[in-house]
Amino acid sequence: MSAAFSRPSGRAADQLRDVRIERGYTAHAEGSVLVCFGQTRVLCTASVENRVPAFLRGKGEGWITAEYGMLPRATHTRSDREASRGKQGGRTLEIQRLIGRSLRACVDRKALGERTITLDCDVLQADGGTRTAAITGAYVALVDAVQWLLDRGEIKPRAGRTPVIGAVAAVSVGIYKGVPVLDLDYAEDSDCDTDMNVVMNDGGGFIELQGTAEGHAFRRDELEALTSLAEAGIAQLVAHQRAALRLPV
Amino acid sequence: MSAAFSRPSGRAADQLRDVRIERGYTAHAEGSVLVCFGQTRVLCTASVENRVPAFLRGKGEGWITAEYGMLPRATHTRSDREASRGKQGGRTLEIQRLIGRSLRACVDRKALGERTITLDCDVLQADGGTRTAAITGAYVALVDAVQWLLDRGEIKPRAGRTPVIGAVAAVSVGIYKGVPVLDLDYAEDSDCDTDMNVVMNDGGGFIELQGTAEGHAFRRDELEALTSLAEAGIAQLVAHQRAALRLPV
């Protein structure tokens, strides 16, 4: 890293943006979290329903799914409302599939019974990293929704464990002006060479890894630097999650 | 009104819910307002674009339009995401047409030039009256967006007037347990005989009036009682708008 290197935000290369996780943001959902990674703000709600998709009926296990949306003016210029265009775009579908897979990785679906928990992640304001913020916040909403089920006695811990096993958080990393950096904001995201979204659990295992070379192809040593950055960042995000959930950090 | 009459919220029959109008709620839009009527919260953004719909091209005037959405878990139980279902429902289209017409009523579109201002009204939390809150908040976002155009010199006042002429606000009224009441919340809305949405300007003129008899048909004297209640309520809402805009109330 050259002496002259600086990020648009003035952050250090391995520095997250300010993270805020606010529970109980709206009233009706079983879990409702506003998560902010700097200027990126995503409202994540968890809704419990007593039904499962057709392919799971009668199997005695539950389902976790996610939907993602961006308010039309969450971005610098207004984008079309997907409901009005009549379909969700490829980017939206890709992101909501990623969120769903990531959160299913930390749930014991048998313990849920035939219930679906839907994580709705709606971006109120976008400044890069909306999908990683969404995963990080949705995890907290999911924990609250599962606790709501436990509190009402609808489900019971199995062998002393709740259906949520460990934690899941996500962060983006990338190569900006030749330097690996953590948690890209929009200014960096639109001007970087490689962009990678990393989802990990609190045991340091990888759940999803999606890297894209925007400019030049990235090398193996860059991949290693990026995953190291992500690992450190996710450890901090997990601490934020635990603090929000008032668990010992 | 019988002595025994009481509203679920304990409000007086002619009492609005707590109103909050917060400008600059998000960063990117030319106008961005969070409006709260009690537990109902709507994010209204105003976006300026240098184009008009095909039917106005070359006519030298602008356009004001609105879109309305409800986050899936803004409500007591989760409703399907319209983007995912592939179309906006009839209720959504009806509401966004109403918002658009209401705000066009206070704009000198010639003074705008060939620009479109889109008011996106997205309900973060619903407790009755989302469309009236949306109109009331969108007005403030619209004023901010027009001021943004004036500040940048893109448009100029005509004869000393800005393109926004007067103010527009809206409130619901209805007959709840036989009594005309102002600003129905969800508990009242789902159990009332008549429900009326009223849009007025600050000169006391009606812009839109949409009344529906849910139970028994309403009589002319009830219509008068309801419009009187609405008139008084809208005067207070206009004062809230002016306070939010730091105009003398």
Next chain:
Amino acid sequence: MSAAFSRPSGRAADQLRDVRIERGYTAHAEGSVLVCFGQTRVLCTASVENRVPAFLRGKGEGWITAEYGMLPRATHTRSDREASRGKQGGRTLEIQRLIGRSLRACVDRKALGERTITLDCDVLQADGGTRTAAITGAYVALVDAVQWLLDRGEIKPRAGRTPVIGAVAAVSVGIYKGVPVLDLDYAEDSDCDTDMNVVMNDGGGFIELQGTAEGHAFRRDELEALTSLAEAGIAQLVAHQRAALRLPV
């Protein structure tokens, strides 16, 4: 009203267009009515089906719903066929919701049993006031369909009353060149200041009231003048309905 005032059609301000209600217009439907308000012609059919929407299943009550369509060349210039565009527009959905609500207001749905009556209102020729003509005609088709059920013994009167309670009719009123007028035709509709659709029952109660200020906002005294005009017009329309049904007027 100034001496110089005249309507394009030469009608008096409080004069309906020629009204024609023709029963049995087509052969298959349980009720089939062609209703004409002057040059506006709408075919209204009532179809009985032995099923109800999902939200009513097992509740022992029926449902009344409406669909509205406009033939592509019902209008001065051809408009796109909605079936071909792949969706119904906002105006269409808004109108069919209005027709449905209006007719549900005069039906004892418990007495229907688990049946749906669908009112299809298709505009063959448009000259203003299609939605009010549709409601007025659909009422007659509905009465015929209910009579068809009674005649076949599928339903029975309850306490001596048929499931259709009273009558429902609709008319538009508006302020044209400063004068309140009844039953606007297209020439007036496209050049008026205020346009209001009024649905009432035969007891003089309001079922729906939808007023829109196209030009200047309307005042309370104008609202009163308009509702008075509508009241008188609807009384005449109810008489036309009764005549068509061969009931004593």
Next chain:
Amino acid sequence: MSAAFSRPSGRAADQLRDVRIERGYTAHAEGSVLVCFGQTRVLCTASVENRVPAFLRGKGEGWITAEYGMLPRATHTRSDREASRGKQGGRTLEIQRLIGRSLRACVDRKALGERTITLDCDVLQADGGTRTAAITGAYVALVDAVQWLLDRGEIKPRAGRTPVIGAVAAVSVGIYKGVPVLDLDYAEDSDCDTDMNVVMNDGGGFIELQGTAEGHAFRRDELEALTSLAEAGIAQLVAHQRAALRLPV
């Protein structure tokens, strides 16, 4: 043909239903015809527009196209409204393609200039043979629309001929209880072995021939009997068209 053979309607095997062709049925279209083949009633309008589809732009020739629709309760039981289902079914698309091709066969498109004439064929009441009635009626609407263009001087005859060359009409034939019959009504159509739609011009040439074996495959001699029946029927339909157009029969 056995002595015992009889058609549900009592018609002779080679007998058309009563044919009625009523011009000027609605007011706005350049051509507007109600065509009745017995209880089958189709409203055919011809709309002239000064544009052509993209593939014809700049080529100096016109286009003839058709759209077909069935009112939901034109049939014995109500069918879904295609606009509400969000797409036109395969049968609808097949029929409107057939109508369009059939009418293009009698038009000198160069003589039309860059104009489109759209034939909207909407079935008000169905009793079999809607597509053949539609073609027969749409031809008359087309002639009226072309005459409207000639009358206004927008187009001119070329070499003394109008852009409509000859006439086009259509009829169905089929094998009902072993006997070839002309112009099937619904009772026959739903119980026949072979069903064939034939479109011919007034010179006795075939324009379209679409035969389907519903039960047993049909033989060559049956094909000949059917086309002979169709030929005779179409000659009568052309006479009806000429009478409606007040041309010498």
Next chain:
Amino acid sequence: MSAAFSRPSGRAADQLRDVRIERGYTAHAEGSVLVCFGQTRVLCTASVENRVPAFLRGKGEGWITAEYGMLPRATHTRSDREASRGKQGGRTLEIQRLIGRSLRACVDRKALGERTITLDCDVLQADGGTRTAAITGAYVALVDAVQWLLDRGEIKPRAGRTPVIGAVAAVSVGIYKGVPVLDLDYAEDSDCDTDMNVVMNDGGGFIELQGTAEGHAFRRDELEALTSLAEAGIAQLVAHQRAALRLPV
């Protein structure tokens, strides 16, 4: 036929293109056939499913249906992918309805039990005649799928007959430069006066006949010449089918 007449391909007027029918083209389907009519190549798969459409449930009989698609670059210039445009075009729907009807004509649906066999016909390369190749190839795939059911004992022959009764094949014929020709390729198809698709069974009966006059209307003697050509061509195609199925020709 003038001495100077020649087809673009050099074929005789009554000559088929090279026909190839390759069974077992792909591995998963119960029947899978690549059929080639010269440069036209269509992959036809037959899929067996243990369910029937709603209208057949509980009736103890099966269903045969077809779907047709064209790979975007099967043609000279790329056409839009229908999945991407969001709907199947009219031509596609028309063809798949034709294929389905044609194959239902040779199946004893009672003998199938409540099963659906879907014939997917996907055009890998198009050079005219894709629908007739599809029918000819789909027949072979259908026979293989039915044999698969017989081999597994899921269905049994009735009175010694399998559920497939006889054979079905199809070919196009047309009038090219005034001469009736068999099996049009793309060069002929886009430049012919009359185009007719003929589906017949192996007993010489007609199942479908769809003729279209592209240029001048065709006369009765031309119709006879065309059907004679088709008859001879289909006899050869049936022989190709039998050879592919290793049946005595």
Next chain:
Amino acid sequence: MSAAFSRPSGRAADQLRDVRIERGYTAHAEGSVLVCFGQTRVLCTASVENRVPAFLRGKGEGWITAEYGMLPRATHTRSDREASRGKQGGRTLEIQRLIGRSLRACVDRKALGERTITLDCDVLQADGGTRTAAITGAYVALVDAVQWLLDRGEIKPRAGRTPVIGAVAAVSVGIYKGVPVLDLDYAEDSDCDTDMNVVMNDGGGFIELQGTAEGHAFRRDELEALTSLAEAGIAQLVAHQRAALRLPV
């Protein structure tokens, strides 16, 4: 790796399936390749069009895009046809976005001029790894299409280089029964713990990396083992591409 470990196919852990790349598979496209990874067969065509998407108009550069489809019976059980369902699923959109990004990474778009090359990748038969086969085959089709442009003189090499810079190929890797393996087939794919798709260029740089933990989260050393396997596999695939293109390997 335990002694008892074996892959369903009997392959070694680092062994590709048989790879076949067949150019000129269909006739019309500018590039047309059938690529087989064992039983997985994908037809990749490259189509050149003289237009670019709206966002690139007037910028003097070209565009590379991809579409992906699966024939309904490419799989073990039939899946719905996306054209018939009316939309492409999330998986399809995700894959075609991946293919498009991967191939754009090896093209000098300025050198293409305002042209679009569309890579259509249609799966004829699926046995795991369809997206990686598609990328590997589409590269060859792309090279052929660019050569077609060079051969016709429509574009010219810049500084002696063609617009295709280097090569791109892709392979899947995963952890099957605890062992990292190369190029998963369907049997492995549906029963593995981690699944990763890797796209690299011929210089050993990563273009895309998408890893998903299906069962337990994967560790950093597993990530390294997987990327090493992929690296070796892609080197072999690049050699196959060069052989197919008759370039020195």
